[in-house]
Amino acid sequence: MGAMDDATSASGRDGYPAGTTPENCQRMISLSLSRNPTVKFLREALTKSGCPIDEKFFKIEQCSMKVAGGFKQDEGVVICSNNVTHQEEVDVALTHELLHAYDHCRAANLDWSNCEHHACSEIRAANLSGDCAWKRELLRGNTNIQKQHQICVRRRALISVGLNPNCSMLRATSAIDRVWNTCYNDTQPFDRVP
Ligand SMILES: [Zn+2]
Numbered sequence: 001m002g003a004m005d006d007a008t009s010a011s012g013r014d015g016y017p018a019g020t021t022p023e024n025c026q027r028m029i030s031l032s033l034s035r036n037p038t039v040k041f042l043r044e045a046l047t048k049s050g051c052p053i054d055e056k057f058f059k060i061e062q063c064s065m066k067v068a069g070g071f072k073q074d075e076g077v078v079i080c081s082n083n084v085t086h087q088e089e090v091d092v093a094l095t096h097e098l099l100h101a102y103d104h105c106r107a108a109n110l111d112w113s114n115c116e117h118h119a120c121s122e123i124r125a126a127n128l129s130g131d132c133a134w135k136r137e138l139l140r141g142n143t144n145i146q147k148q149h150q151i152c153v154r155r156r157a158l159i160s161v162g163l164n165p166n167c168s169m170l171r172a173t174s175a176i177d178r179v180w181n182t183c184y185n186d187t188q189p190f191d192r193v194p
Contacts (some may be wrong), residue, residue: 033058059076126152
């Protein structure tokens, strides 16, 4: 199947006001596609890799789980309008999901039901999307640890891989450990963490 769901950012937490209308979500997606440099770069990288995408690749849904979005290999990227509020959240969610699309495009044999394959893409997406940018970590209340970025990437990847029905939390943890060095250091298609 290859469906993935990704945990929400700060404003999606319980107790926070969160969510927007499908119309406003669409407007934010369009803004992101036309203006966000990282999103634009990833879209160009997909085209160069032989996987061009158009606006129909992006869909808006009301999601029952507390997730910002997801990627489905045969359908495209979903953004959950009921779980995103701000433009920055949409920018990060699109970047994250487009990294999955990029990984799917560049690796012909990527198997999303394989916990290590999935773990690698989640590590990359959390590392490169801005998911773990310092400001967002502050909003989550995580302020006091060295190597905060790595810790955040590991935690976010674990949440997402743990949502994979083929991967228990235990399997997700060991999968992340096994692929960590390779995938944390793999910043393609960027030269370094953007
Ligand atoms: Zn993800």
